[in-house]
Amino acid sequence: MSLQHIAWYLAFALAFSFMIPIIFTFFNVDEVTKTGVILFGINVIYAIASGIYAGKRADHFWLILFFPVIYLIGCDFFFDSHTIYCAAFYFLLAAFAYGTVRD
Secondary structure, three states, rough: OHHHHHHHHHHHHHHHHHHHHHHHHHHHOOOOHHHHHHHHHHHHHHHHHHHEEEEEEEEHHHHHHHHHHHHHHHHHHHHHHHHHHHHHHHHHHHHHHHHHHHH
């Protein structure tokens, strides 16, 4: 596994954890829409997709930890305090997707 490959996992995790909430905040989207679309839409899809991608490529399991950990760091900036529990949910989704497609 190359350093460039790890950097791509990190870049996508940063984009989904920070850039999307910044864009929604910039456009002054209300909290209910922001929470629904980002937390239960975009992030759920990304967590599942990253788990499937890592599992199909037989990448190391720890790579799917990037997104939940970076999300946990950034959730205080963009969301209410109760959203920290979503990090565990995202990890579980990614882990289940990883295990499902792994040989």
